[in-house]
Amino acid sequence: MRFPFHKMHGCGNDFLILDYLGGEAPKFYPSEVAYLCDRHYGLGADGLVVLKESSTAHAGWYFYNSDGSPAAMCGNAARCAIRYLIDKHYPEEIPVSLETEVGIIKGRRIDMGNEVEITLFPTAIRSFEYDQKLVTAGENSFDIYSLNT
Template identity: 45%
Template structure:
């Protein structure tokens, strides 16, 4: 069978996006998704995104890691899915509503190729703070470590020890009162990725909750990753982090077809 595909990247986090609104793609064939993500024998990507119909939203986003297994929410993937849905003509508006495994999301298409994604609210009581790390879930589970000399960290070696397949690991260096550098080891990819949207968001909230950073007038925190720059904004109200937005660039790379 011939299958069309589209390749997108969000600050270096790259995805194969498939339009499965007609239900022609075998979603349970995990070996297929592994082959597609293989950078030597397939198309190559950090993950697979399926765009599906949803009865109450513009679309449903289903995400698979490069190991072929369905995973939790992907922030940069969500931003790429927003751009792709606009390309498909699912909506003509620049404000898009979709659903994913963790619930409802809103995406905003801005100028200059920037796309903002609204992530789920986070209860402060659900943030685990210890002397060595912070653990929290921003749609995916994240282990956050604050470090110095982030460029010298062996992210794969250290991240693999902590992750053991169950959690993403973020190494964070504070650059200023509202700026961070973040490197992430992603489960399912089992490697460092150039950027991780939910990991960046988790790193910002962990840094703010432990009073390592403050907000500027625009309530934005700037984050540098290996794949580029992103921004996170949020509100903290009572026992809740809400109005959490992840903003950064998205780029359509190419489209093609492959026999499966």
């Protein structure tokens, strides 16, 4: 498979960006994403951003972690995607919006420089359940808490 790509980084994470605005955005198999993101055999990245058309924002996306698993949101990847959209498609738009699985993110360039800030949406705090266990090792006891995220 051949396709043009861009590579961007934000706060120490780097991402492959595939631009399918104006076309049909493919979904990738986890093994394909893992291969592309592999730093020895692929292009190397912490994640893959596939930009696609959106009816509610300037663009939508599919986001994948480097192991190929899909994710609803990644803040650094969203900043890179917004920066890409500003640079390539919407230089005059303020703010630029990105539709994610968890809501619409808006972003803008700061002082016409290289930095981008995004505005996230309020989150709802839900109740959660956790397990607590007492583990003893020698003369020491430890409370261990686990939470399914």
